[in-house]
Amino acid sequence: MRRLLLALPFALLPLAVAHAAVEHDHDHEHEHGSLGAHEHGVGRLNASLDGQTLELELDSPAMNLVGFEHPATSDADKAKVAAVRAKLEKPATLVNLADAKCTLEQQELESPLFGDEPDHEDHDEEADGDEHHHEHSEIHARYQFRCVAPSALTHLDLASLFKVFPATRKILVQMIGPNGQQGAELTPEAPALKF
Known part of the structure; x- marks a missing residue:
C-alpha cells in the first residue's frame, strides 16, 4: 500500500506542474527550488483507498x-x-470517516x-545571521486505516480539519480511489472531494 502512496505524486505530476505554473511567482519558490513550496495557509494531502485500506x-x-515555526522554548x-x-x-476527529467504519x-x-x-535541506543563513527569517518547520502526519465498509466512503471531507486548524486556508489533495486518480484544492467553503 505504501508503494501506492509513493506513486501518487508521480501519477498526478501533470496536475502539480500545472499548479506550479500558476503559482510560479510565489515568493518562497525561488527559496526552495522545488514544486513543493512552503506556503503559509496551504497544506498538502495524499489519499489512497485500496480495498479496505485508506x-x-x-x-x-x-x-x-x-501558529509559529520557531522551536518551542x-x-x-x-x-x-x-x-x-x-x-x-x-485523525478521526479531523476527517469524517464514520460511515466507512474505519x-x-x-x-x-x-x-x-x-x-x-x-x-537539513533548509536555507543558507544570510550574512547578517538572521536565521529566524529562514525557519520553515513542517508537520507531517501519516495515517493508515482499515475500513470495514469502504464502499460507504463516498467523499473525503476535511471540514473538521479546517475548523480545528483555521489558519489552514487551502489543502491541495491528490487522491487515488475506486474511480481513479484526481486532484483538487479544498477550502473551508468547499471542504469535500468525491472518491
Whole structure:
C-alpha cells in the first residue's frame, strides 16, 4: 500500500506542474527550488483507498497548525505544540470517516517541533545571521486505516480539519480511489472531494 502512496505524486505530476505554473511567482519558490513550496495557509494531502485500506498523508507548514515555526522554548509554545500533536493523534476527529467504519491501524507524526531532527535541506543563513527569517518547520502526519465498509466512503471531507486548524486556508489533495486518480484544492467553503 505504501508503494501506492509513493506513486501518487508521480501519477498526478501533470496536475502539480500545472499548479506550479500558476503559482510560479510565489515568493518562497525561488527559496526552495522545488514544486513543493512552503506556503503559509496551504497544506498538502495524499489519499489512497485500496480495498479496505485508506492511507492519508498530510504535510503542512507548522504555521497552519501551531501558529509559529520557531522551536518551542516557552511553556506557552510547548503547550501549543502538545495540543496540536494531541489533535493530530486523533485523525478521526479531523476527517469524517464514520460511515466507512474505519479504525486507525498506524500513524506517524513528524516535525522538528515534536523533537524530530529538522530537514537539513533548509536555507543558507544570510550574512547578517538572521536565521529566524529562514525557519520553515513542517508537520507531517501519516495515517493508515482499515475500513470495514469502504464502499460507504463516498467523499473525503476535511471540514473538521479546517475548523480545528483555521489558519489552514487551502489543502491541495491528490487522491487515488475506486474511480481513479484526481486532484483538487479544498477550502473551508468547499471542504469535500468525491472518491
